[in-house]
Amino acid sequence: MSVTGEAAGRGVAGEAARTDVAGAFEALYGAAPEGVWAAPGRVNLIGEYTDFNDGFVMPLALPHTAVAAVSRRDDGLLRLHSADVEGGVVVLDVAALAPLRGDLGWAAYPAGVVWALRAAGHPVTGADIHLASTVPTGAGLSSSAALEVVCALALNDLFGLGLSRPELAVLAQRAENAFVGVPCGVMDQMASACAIEGHALFLDTRDLSYRQVPFDLAAQGLRLLVVDTRVKHALGDGAYAERRAGCEAGARALGVRSLREVPYVQLPESLARLSEESVRRYVRHVVSDNHRVERTIALLDAGDAAAVGPVLNEGHASLRDDLRVSCPELDLVVEAANAAGALGARMTGGGFGGSAIVLVAEERAESVAAAVEKAFAGAGFAAPGIFPAVPSAGARREA
Ligand code: ADP
Ligand code: MG
Numbered sequence: 001m002s003v004t005g006e007a008a009g010r011g012v013a014g015e016a017a018r019t020d021v022a023g024a025f026e027a028l029y030g031a032a033p034e035g036v037w038a039a040p041g042r043v044n045l046i047g048e049y050t051d052f053n054d055g056f057v058m059p060l061a062l063p064h065t066a067v068a069a070v071s072r073r074d075d076g077l078l079r080l081h082s083a084d085v086e087g088g089v090v091v092l093d094v095a096a097l098a099p100l101r102g103d104l105g106w107a108a109y110p111a112g113v114v115w116a117l118r119a120a121g122h123p124v125t126g127a128d129i130h131l132a133s134t135v136p137t138g139a140g141l142s143s144s145a146a147l148e149v150v151c152a153l154a155l156n157d158l159f160g161l162g163l164s165r166p167e168l169a170v171l172a173q174r175a176e177n178a179f180v181g182v183p184c185g186v187m188d189q190m191a192s193a194c195a196i197e198g199h200a201l202f203l204d205t206r207d208l209s210y211r212q213v214p215f216d217l218a219a220q221g222l223r224l225l226v227v228d229t230r231v232k233h234a235l236g237d238g239a240y241a242e243r244r245a246g247c248e249a250g251a252r253a254l255g256v257r258s259l260r261e262v263p264y265v266q267l268p269e270s271l272a273r274l275s276e277e278s279v280r281r282y283v284r285h286v287v288s289d290n291h292r293v294e295r296t297i298a299l300l301d302a303g304d305a306a307a308v309g310p311v312l313n314e315g316h317a318s319l320r321d322d323l324r325v326s327c328p329e330l331d332l333v334v335e336a337a338n339a340a341g342a343l344g345a346r347m348t349g350g351g352f353g354g355s356a357i358v359l360v361a362e363e364r365a366e367s368v369a370a371a372v373e374k375a376f377a378g379a380g381f382a383a384p385g386i387f388p389a390v391p392s393a394g395a396r397r398e399a
Helices: 015-029 105-119 143-158 165-180 187-194 239-254 264-272 277-301 305-323 328-339 362-379
Strands: 035-044 059-072 077-082 090-093 127-133 199-204 209-214 222-228 344-348 355-361 385-388
Touching: 015 059, 015 127, 035 143, 035 187, 059 143, 059 187, 077 105, 090 105, 105 127, 105 143, 105 165, 127 143, 143 165, 143 187, 165 187, 187 199, 199 277, 209 277, 222 328, 222 362, 239 277, 264 277, 277 305, 305 328, 305 344, 305 355, 328 344, 328 355, 328 362, 355 362, 362 385
Parallel strands: 077 127
Antiparallel strands: 035 059, 059 127, 059 199, 077 090, 199 209, 222 355, 222 385, 344 355
């Protein structure tokens, strides 16, 4: 395994992959697609469990993308196929799409996008879609948002809907929340839709305003590693809903619309007003993580990305001890990476598995990755997948 290549890991959709997607579309549907689009997965640098509290997040897009070859139809049929899933073409009637059917499997993601667009009054009259993705699934890297956003952008372009990137992200989120039935925030879709190369996306989830923050790690001799623990995260098990309800209870008790309104400098007094122990912990995490996003931006703006390392470590401790969404594998990545000389590390995404990120000086990237692999082997865990997070472009038309 090498972590020094530009895009090591599970491979990145390049020219060959795009040609394959168009070719596979033609083989399936009997004509060339009208176009080919791509949308990336993402990794979140800092700001976790803040996006349903009107707070701050700071994701970056990965080089890994979902690619879609798409043509319009005008007969009301939606035909869906994924190169990455067993089984044939799924054929649906766009007028009969109904939320939470449960039997659609993976097809609920693209079908949900068509449903959300139509529910918002946009004239999507049918489509043929063939998908292929290099975003690892269930690893906390948002393969689901990549799938939604690539479909949303393709349909927006083909049907001339004129929707903005944030509007497409919100509709994609609505597809996942209301149609698929996953209560995710809007960060993943915004990152996939709006990120640009060489930057992290500072997003204020209260009003979806955002700023592209330069994040040129190579220029500062640094590398950000993604470590996929291979432990499949399962957000549907009630833990996410419980944290969310706890945060809402905290906001109510403090008399604010959302925890975003609690200033970091008032955190001690605010915590003293909360009687429920778990709510106190959740509030402390959310308010301090918002503050960590602001500190990270200040450090990046000052050109001192290395100083973000300790902020990542603090963020991990907060997710582990206050929010309690980590797991032994994620904790071991952080511990082993830091012991081997990383600048800092934390779990990223929803937790309970999925991925961690490690900030490390370029010359130590190989040895830190090796130390994490060794620690996993020693603990009897499956070998992790490790690759560098190169800040990449958001969704785009490719052909
Ligand atoms: P994550 O977004 O963290 O990868 P999710 O559980 O939110 O994890 O989304 C994963 C789901 O998205 C998969 O179980 C599958 O239904 C769907 N999905 C992702 N990529 C593909 C793909 N290439 N083809 C078909 N379905 C996919
Ligand atoms: Mg997802």
